[in-house]
Amino acid sequence: MSLFIFLTVIQAIVAAALVTVVLMQRSEGGGLGIGGSPGGLMSARGAADFLTRATSILATLFVILSIALAALAVENTGARTVDTSLDRSVPTGPAAPVQPGPTEAPADDDPLAGAAQE
Template sequence: MFTFLLVVHTLIAAALVAVILMQRSEGGGLTSSGSPSGLMSARGAADFLTRATTILATAFVVMSIFLAGYAATLNRGATIDTSLARKPGEAAPTPGAAEAPAAAPAPADNNAVPLAR
């Protein structure tokens, strides 16, 4: 059910983007530089694209709120990868232990002098 609603939400978002991109530029948006026959006139408010944008935007916001609430109430069991878990009583590995240089081998002969490095 959640996946179906998510697909519907994606389709609403794609339709909203398409309707917004099809609209004619009004020349300023919310600024005062728009023409008087623009969005605030009776003809502009009755425009199909304007109404479609309003309906799709409202549907998008309502669907977003609904999906957020629905996702928060889902009881999905999460699986945890236990392949790296330590067994009880096992010591934690010390960081950098594998990077320590190996000790120099002990000389086999007591008379031999180790080489200086």
């Protein structure tokens, strides 16, 4: 169970990083919108290449972690049996009529019995 929790925390971190990297990209593909020398790492072109590569790596990690967590969840919960104690099936035959039982006479030492007869 601790592996499941560990992988869930790692997936949350990867998801937050993926959202951050995607939001830093420009919709036109410029990436960060930082100007500078065209050959540098953080130029518009270099930032776009870095963010595109980071997005693909984080997306791949996210999918792999999702598959691993799904496999762990199935392994932990797959051995249960079906509980049939709440079976609500209708009986096929008619139900037998309920016969009223014999009424008992009140005991002589019961003080309420005498008051009920008066």
